[in-house]
Amino acid sequence: KEKEEYIYSLKNNHINYYGIIDREKVFEVLQKSFMFALPTKYYGEGTPGSLIESLIAGVPVLVSSFSQAGLLIKDEVDGIIFELGNKRDLKEKLINIYLNRKNVLKMRENAAKNGKKFLYSENRNVFLKAILGQT
Numbered sequence: 168k169e170k171e172e173y174i175y176s177l178k179n180n181h182i183n184y185y186g187i188i189d190r191e192k193v194f195e196v197l198q199k200s201f202m203f204a205l206p207t208k209y210y211g212e213g214t215p216g217s218l219i220e221s222l223i224a225g226v227p228v229l230v231s232s233f234s235q236a237g238l239l240i241k242d243e244v245d246g247i248i249f250e251l252g253n254k255r256d257l258k259e260k261l262i263n264i265y266l267n268r269k270n271v272l273k274m275r276e277n278a279a280k281n282g283k284k285f286l287y288s289e290n291r292n293v294f295l296k297a298i299l300g301q302t
Contacts, residue, residue, distance in 0.1 A: 182204075183200075193220055193224075194220070194223070194224045197220060197221055197224035197226050198224045198225065198226065200221075200224075200226050201226075201268075201271065202226065202227050202228065202229055202264065202271055203217070203218070203221035203226050203227070203228045203229070204228070204229045204230070205217065205218050205228060205229070205230045205231070206229070206230070206231050206249075206257065207230075207231050207233050207251075208231070208251065208252060209233060210233050210234055210251060211233070211234055212233040212234065212235060213235065214235055214239065218230065218239060218240075219239075219282065219285045221278070221282075222239075222245065222246075222278045222279070222281050222282030222285065223279070223282035223283070223285060223286065224278075224279075224282070225275045225276070225278050225279030225282065226275065226278055227245055227246045227247070227271050227274035227275060227277075227278045228240060228245075228246035228247070228278070229246065229247050229249070229260065229261075229264065230246060230247070230248055230249075231248070231249055231250070231251040231252070231257075232248050232249065232250050232251045233251055236248050240281075241277070241281070243270075243274075244274065244277050244281075245274050245277040245278040245280075245281045246274065246278065247260050247263075247264065247271075
């Protein structure tokens with residue numbers, strides 16, 4: 168009950184915080200989302216699984232410019248990158264997203280295409296060759 172109250176307190180008309188989502192429901196929840204946000208303040212952030220899951224689900228991401236951001240996201244193509252720690256830049260990006268929602272909707276297809284490169288099915292032969300020396 169306490170967890171539900173906490174999650175409810177973070178909801179408004181435009182932003183939802185779902186907390187930890189059951190593994191079986193991750194893609195279902197993500198696909199209902201307009202956009203996924205990962206505003207990490209940690210420059211050395213690795214490769215967040217939640218970001219990859221969002222791309223696979225075809226959901227564009229709003230992400231800070233941590234060390235891996237540019238390797239995972241093409242700015243203005245399948246997501247939007249704001250300068251890490253820069254509140255003004257984040258605010259400007261959020262306003263731009265709000266005023267140009269159609270642009271974000273166009274990013275959905277690109278996000279899904281980008282997300283495919285992280286799927287096992289797309290990398291099976293590479294994995295097998297690395298592990299077994301064959302394809």
